Amino acid sequence: MRTGRTGAAAKAGHDLLIHVLGWEATFEVGEATSIALDVDPTSLRVREGTGGMQPLGYEDKANIEQTIDDEVLLRRSIEFRSTSVQRADGGLRVEGELTLVGETRPLTFELAVAEDGKLSGRVVVTQSNWGMTPYTGLFGALRVADDVEVAIDATLPSEAATHDELAPRELKPALLDLEGISRLTVLAHYKLYEGYVQKRNAILAQLAGTDADLRALKIDLSFAIGGIKNHELYFEHLGGNGGRPAGPIRRLIERDFGSADAWGADLKASGMAGRGWAWTAYDWDEGRLFNYVGDAQNTFPIWNATPLVALDVYEHAYVLDFQNDRAAYIDAFFANLDWGVVNDLVWKNQIPLTR
Numbered sequence: 001m002r003t004g005r006t007g008a009a010a011k012a013g014h015d016l017l018i019h020v021l022g023w024e025a026t027f028e029v030g031e032a033t034s035i036a037l038d039v040d041p042t043s044l045r046v047r048e049g050t051g052g053m054q055p056l057g058y059e060d061k062a063n064i065e066q067t068i069d070d071e072v073l074l075r076r077s078i079e080f081r082s083t084s085v086q087r088a089d090g091g092l093r094v095e096g097e098l099t100l101v102g103e104t105r106p107l108t109f110e111l112a113v114a115e116d117g118k119l120s121g122r123v124v125v126t127q128s129n130w131g132m133t134p135y136t137g138l139f140g141a142l143r144v145a146d147d148v149e150v151a152i153d154a155t156l157p158s159e160a161a162t163h164d165e166l167a168p169r170e171l172k173p174a175l176l177d178l179e180g181i182s183r184l185t186v187l188a189h190y191k192l193y194e195g196y197v198q199k200r201n202a203i204l205a206q207l208a209g210t211d212a213d214l215r216a217l218k219i220d221l222s223f224a225i226g227g228i229k230n231h232e233l234y235f236e237h238l239g240g241n242g243g244r245p246a247g248p249i250r251r252l253i254e255r256d257f258g259s260a261d262a263w264g265a266d267l268k269a270s271g272m273a274g275r276g277w278a279w280t281a282y283d284w285d286e287g288r289l290f291n292y293v294g295d296a297q298n299t300f301p302i303w304n305a306t307p308l309v310a311l312d313v314y315e316h317a318y319v320l321d322f323q324n325d326r327a328a329y330i331d332a333f334f335a336n337l338d339w340g341v342v343n344d345l346v347w348k349n350q351i352p353l354t355r
Contacts, residue, residue: 001044004145005051013142014049014056016064021045021344025154033085035094039078042069045344058246058339072135076101091121100130109152117156124149164204168197169232174239180332181238185320192316193235196227196297219298226297230277233310237345240338247343249308251353252282256289267291268330271313280309282351306349308342 001020005013022043026036046064049056056064069075082096091112098107109123125148127134134144171190176183203221207214244260245253257263263280270278274293282289283305294300311333318329 001151002149004147005142006145007136007138007141007143009138009141010143011051012053012138013144014052016049017047018068019045019047021348027156033082033092035080035082035085035096037080041073041075041078043347044068044073045340045347047340058343061340062247067135072132074101080107098125098130100125101132103130105129111152119152119154119156121152122149123152165201166197166228168194169235171235172239175235178238178332178336179242180321180335181318181329182321185318188320189231189312189317190235193227193231196224196231200224200228222298223296226300230297230310230312233307234312237309237338237341238333238336240336240340242335242337243339245342246339248346248351248353249339249342252289252346252351255353255355263289263291264334267309267311268327268334271311271330272326274313276312276314278311278313279307281305281307282349287352287355306345306351308345308351309337 001016001018003016003018005015007013020039020043022040024038026034028034028036044065046056046061049061077099079099080096082094084093084095086093088110091110093108093110095106095108097104107123107125109121111119111121113119127146127148134146136143168190171186175186175190178186200221203217203224207217207221244250245263250260253260253263257266267278267280270291270293275295276297276299277294279292279294280289281292281302283302285304289308290305292302292305311330313326313330318326318332322329322332
């Protein structure tokens with residue numbers, strides 16, 4: 001979602017890019033094609049703000065999100081149900097009804113459909129059409145524009161794929177421009193991740209056979225799956241501006257480690273001690289964060305723990321840029337962390353901020 005700004009004090013505000021984290025869509029194809037979309041109204045996260053007199057900090061973003069929950073969307077469900085889906089100009093023309101803050105109004109938009117099953121589209125939602133009053137600040141001199149642009153990006157499952165097959169996640173463009181970690185390193189690292197995905201798919205196919213070496217294959221499968229999960233978290237939370245933890249993760253770190261400095265020192269020491277990985281994870285049984293060490297992809301720290309930060313300390317993660325200086329690489333890792341992604345994990349997993 002993208003918002004604009006208007007009013008005499010518009011220069012003081014920001015145009016916002018907002019991601020929707022909690023949503024589910026159903027695309028039914030048959031005699032009558034239909035689309036249903038359900039959105040968790042509390043899952044909107046401010047990714048960036050452009051313009052304004054000052055850049056948006058994490059606390060500013062958190063305050064905006066709180067305002068959206070309490071004053072704009074009122075924590076009420078968001079639903080779209082199609083009434084007509086027709087082919088149009090190589091894509092789809094979708095007509096239906098959108099429900100916002102308890103009001104249901106018609107909405108029409110077009111979806112482009114690519115050969116690989118990717119769907120994309122844009123639609124403008126005018127808040128006042130749903131009885132919503134755009135947010136105002138500075139005694140009405142700054143207003144959020146009535147029109148909000150909503151972008152839709154999704155991928156349909158392949159008819160040829162089985163439920164057992166995975167595809168690698170796309171590499172974020174921001175990962176090719178990290179501070180201290182080169183594009184060459186990231187691309188080589190990503191190829192290793194792709195290999196884990198391919199290995200996982202191949203092993204599952206072998207396990208379906210009658211003459212499978214069960215022990216060897218399942219050990220290899222745990223290694224491949226560990227490589228997938230570890231690297232997906234690693235790549236996902238890089239590409240940020242680093243700095244000190246902010247938001248909910250800061251509260252958790254200060255509660256369980258005493259300070260951000262103590263947490264960082266302990267995770268770095270764990271990374272120096274481990275042969276493969278170090279993680280910051282939330283232990284649901286003990287109700288706290290802890291930094292764990294793993295010597296291999298399938299050396300998981302503990303059951304019933306949710307990893308929030310994944311530090312890869314295999315040589316392939318740093319040898320091209322830092323040779324054998326692992327400590328300098330870990331510093332670069334910290335400098336590129338995206339705390340917004342880490343805080344999204346805290347939110348998605350509903351990790352309690354108090355004991």
